[in-house]
Amino acid sequence: MTRDAHDAHDAHDVHDTHDTHDIHDAHDAHDAHDAHDAHDLLMKNSSINKMKTIKRIGVLTSGGDAPGMNAAIRSVTRAALFNQLEVVGILRGYDGLINGKFRNLKSRDVSGIIQTGGTILKTARSEEFRTFDGRKKAYDHLLKENIDALVVIGGDGSFKGAGIFSDEFDFPIVGLPGTIDNDLYGTDYTIGYDTALNTVVQAVDKIRDTASSHNRLFFVEVMGRDAGFIALRSGIATGAEAILVPEVNTNLEQLRSYLEKGNKRKKSSNIIIVAEGDDAGGAYEIAKKVKDDLSHYEIRVTVLGHIQRGGSPSAFDRVMASKLGVAAVDALLEGKRSIMIGFMNREVSHVPFSKTIKYHRHLDDSLLRVADILTI
């Protein structure tokens, strides 16, 4: 593993994330027409929204589902009810907002879900919400439903949409980090990551049994199209012989020579963890590239795929989701908006959407070093 990718580190200190007003720089995607319409609407709506006390909040899940999203929905719902607020669940993410798919949530509606994977509200990646017309429809439904604020549970794409919407319509939104990728700036953990990691570890342990029995070399592909968090930690936890992540340039020559050395040392099995977004390709592609030079190895490829997204959330994800859900409602009641509620250095963090969109979270250097020392 080479370290070239680490020169990409930006110097932004996470402690400055408590500035919740910096919402303007992330919206490059707007075209001028959208911005103009948005400005008019903003002027019309800002006085209404600023004066409004929050009485009724909406909650939705967006983007790829993650274990623990249900625990987060439960927490937001019960924290809101605890504060005498009404709660409305919005179905299928932003699509449900655009199409008016709402469902009132009471305490009993979120019973028995803390232990379940997926999301009872369903989720989607909404194309229509990328357009101003789609967002305007969504805003009209929110007004009709008397919803005063939103909690969006999702990843960076969902926060990008939330930031644009909140800016255009001056609408209070806070986000909860829900993605198995753990790649959001300003939080040490995202809801779902711990469970996915444990799913991968269990699967790779099983692969190790069969790999050792046959003296085989396995390439195991894990999720993470832009980020290697799942790959790095699962690789360390399973004693993988090599870990290939998008953040670090993959040197296939180096990999071949490592594997040669392993062969000479008569290692009984080799497991290479490949993040799906690795610069050298996915697991199948890499296996194809190296197989001719490693003809003494019997090579197999396993792509773990969506199994990583399902399943009952770990205790850690349940507690994290519960804690952040309560913090999201607290933040809205304190008048905060356009922020993600994260967890950083053992404390709840408030991170402006603009920063979660603009900056990338980096792999932990000390863990990369551990991987370098312990692999092969």
Ligand code: F6P
């Ligand atoms: O962002 C979560 C994630 O699971 C990624 O790790 C993966 O690349 C992607 O979603 C897969 O998306 P889809 O379920 O749309 O194929």
